[in-house]
Amino acid sequence: xxxxxxxxxxxxxxxxxxxxxxxxxxxxxxxxxxxxxxxxxxxxxxxxxxxxxxxxxxxxxxxxxxxxxxxxxxxxxxxxxxxxxxxx
Amino acid sequence: xxxxxxxxxxxxxxxxxxxxxxxxxxxxxxxxxxxxxxxxxxxxxxxxxxxxxxxxxxxxxxxxxxxxxxxxxxxxxxxxxxxxxxxx
Numbered sequence: 001x002x003x004x005x006x007x008x009x010x011x012x013x014x015x016x017x018x019x020x021x022x023x024x025x026x027x028x029x030x031x032x033x034x035x036x037x038x039x040x041x042x043x044x045x046x047x048x049x050x051x052x053x054x055x056x057x058x059x060x061x062x063x064x065x066x067x068x069x070x071x072x073x074x075x076x077x078x079x080x081x082x083x084x085x086x087x088x
Numbered sequence: 089x090x091x092x093x094x095x096x097x098x099x100x101x102x103x104x105x106x107x108x109x110x111x112x113x114x115x116x117x118x119x120x121x122x123x124x125x126x127x128x129x130x131x132x133x134x135x136x137x138x139x140x141x142x143x144x145x146x147x148x149x150x151x152x153x154x155x156x157x158x159x160x161x162x163x164x165x166x167x168x169x170x171x172x173x174x175x176x
Contacts, residue, residue, distance in 0.1 A: 001123070007130055022131070022155070031150050033143075035089070036134035042095055043110070046124040055121075062119050067110070 002051045003080045004059050008068045009040035043067055044080070051079050090139040091168045092147050096156045097128035131155055132168070139167050 010016050016038050023037040043063075047055060060077050068075040098104050104126050111125035131151075135143060148165050156163040 009130065009132065019131070025154070026150070029150075029154065031146065033136045034133050035136050036132075038132040040130045040132070042097065042128045042130040043107070044097065044124075044126040044128070045122050048121045048123050058119065062114070062117075066113070066117065 002047050004045045004047055004051060004056070004077060005080045006043040006045065006059070006063045006067050006075055006077050007040060008043070008063070008073050008075045009038060011072055011074050014072045040073075041067075090135050092133045092135055092139060092144070092165060093168045094131040094133065094147070094151045094155050094163055094165050095128060096131070096151070096161050096163045097126060099160055099162050102160045128161075129155075 018039040019037040022039065023034065026032075026034050026037075045059065047059070049055070056077060056079075063075050063077055064070060106127040107125040110127065111122065114120075114122050114125075133147065135147070137143070144165060144167075151163050151165055152158060
């Protein structure tokens, strides 16, 4: 079982009110030095079987068709190397 | 200028209706072999100046306090290596 991550972000030229709201709140909250914030979506897909070129191509197509609105969003597809999760 | 990415995902034990909706739709749409989908948030922060341990610690605190609800969400903080974006 492998994990494939699809990140979907608004294109740079598209206004991002969510990200802007976060960015404008930061100085008030005591965090300086962050000049821009963009907010997007992250999909984690658990894939059965090997993630070969064929499987990645299908997931790419899936992301393009269903997960992202390619008129206003860009996306990336990648096989995830396991990252350290901060237990909270 | 460096980019720091904060990924916020629901904890594994928390139900994820958005991800489930995507996962259940996939076989109908012709995509088999994906056993689970989780949907979360991705924040891209553009940081002025060097991203040293101190800056990362502040962003970690920021994420824990404002970007994630740590009762139900886990998060990761990492400096992004530039990835290939699929132009769509």
